[in-house]
Amino acid sequence: MRRKDSTEELLAKLRDDLLAARGLSTERLAVQIQEMGFQCQRCGECCTGEDNSVVVFPFEIRRILETMGMDWSDVVEPPQEGEWDSDGVFHTLEWRLKKEDGSCKFYAKRKCKIYGTRPLLCSTYPFYLDNGALRCSECRGLGRKIQPRKAWEIAALLKKRCIIEICEAIALLEKYVDFERGRPGKSGQCVVHDSEGEHRIVTELRS
Numbered sequence: 001m002r003r004k005d006s007t008e009e010l011l012a013k014l015r016d017d018l019l020a021a022r023g024l025s026t027e028r029l030a031v032q033i034q035e036m037g038f039q040c041q042r043c044g045e046c047c048t049g050e051d052n053s054v055v056v057f058p059f060e061i062r063r064i065l066e067t068m069g070m071d072w073s074d075v076v077e078p079p080q081e082g083e084w085d086s087d088g089v090f091h092t093l094e095w096r097l098k099k100e101d102g103s104c105k106f107y108a109k110r111k112c113k114i115y116g117t118r119p120l121l122c123s124t125y126p127f128y129l130d131n132g133a134l135r136c137s138e139c140r141g142l143g144r145k146i147q148p149r150k151a152w153e154i155a156a157l158l159k160k161r162c163i164i165e166i167c168e169a170i171a172l173l174e175k176y177v178d179f180e181r182g183r184p185g186k187s188g189q190c191v192v193h194d195s196e197g198e199h200r201i202v203t204e205l206r207s
């Protein structure tokens, strides 16, 4: 199948997913969350360690920049997974919150320094939706009593996150310009593809 055809097919699937996501019942999700139970134990385990990798979208990055008065490169970094083009430029998808000493750089003294503007991924942890089904990651806060209002808040955020993730994926695909594959270069040039198009940056050398 030609790439243009497969992109169109993927876009059509994403548009169907978006319709389904918009139809999700917040009330039903809230009931499921209440049955599972959850109360954050402030252990910080989701903010630290090797597994901590927070995907963050451009509009979320801009909100953090405004609140914190920081530069783009102080807040996010590109993921390590990607491919090189024929000029040796590294290409990758989406941004991750920057890490320091293996932990999210915004986690300090057992607190999130950007709590009010933390990404949706953080405010809905440990829950996520898989084809509309509620799932959860490992977390010591699970199984604990949760107030109905709190369960409803998380459910509403989960639905919002699901819709935004699909919209971001659609925008990324619509703006994505493919490239000829090549070998690793030494320039440190990197292109991050996201819902805004291409961001060209210089990063640490990869090989």
Ligand code: SF4
Binding pocket: 046, 047, 054, 097, 104, 105, 106, 107, 108, 111, 112, 113, 114, 115, 118, 119, 122
């Ligand atoms: S942004 Fe805040 S909640 Fe999210 S991983 Fe970093 S410290 Fe944790």
